[in-house]
Amino acid sequence: MKESQIEAHLVKRVKALGGEVRKVQWIGRRGAPDRLVMLPTSPHRHVWAAGTIWVELKAPGLKAETHQVREHERMRCMGQRVVVIDSIEAVEKLLA
Numbered sequence: 001m002k003e004s005q006i007e008a009h010l011v012k013r014v015k016a017l018g019g020e021v022r023k024v025q026w027i028g029r030r031g032a033p034d035r036l037v038m039l040p041t042s043p044h045r046h047v048w049a050a051g052t053i054w055v056e057l058k059a060p061g062l063k064a065e066t067h068q069v070r071e072h073e074r075m076r077c078m079g080q081r082v083v084v085i086d087s088i089e090a091v092e093k094l095l096a
């Protein structure tokens, strides 16, 4: 399976939940996650935890590159939720 197929599934599922998805690229810096997922607030979700998720997508079995891992860590230190997703199942788990 290709990364793009997993990405398409993520976009479809987020939209089905009433959320928004954006492609992401930093200007003048490498390592931005592929997508920003925004989920609507609901009584069933903790707003800060579930509202905004940065997602790096990978083909099954592939890991984030070293420079990506460094950027993810910097972002997490600033309270951001950053996940690496490499399967359809992982998309389902993230949005469950």
Ligand SMILES: [Mg+2]
Pocket: 003, 034, 056, 057, 058
């Ligand atoms: Mg990627």
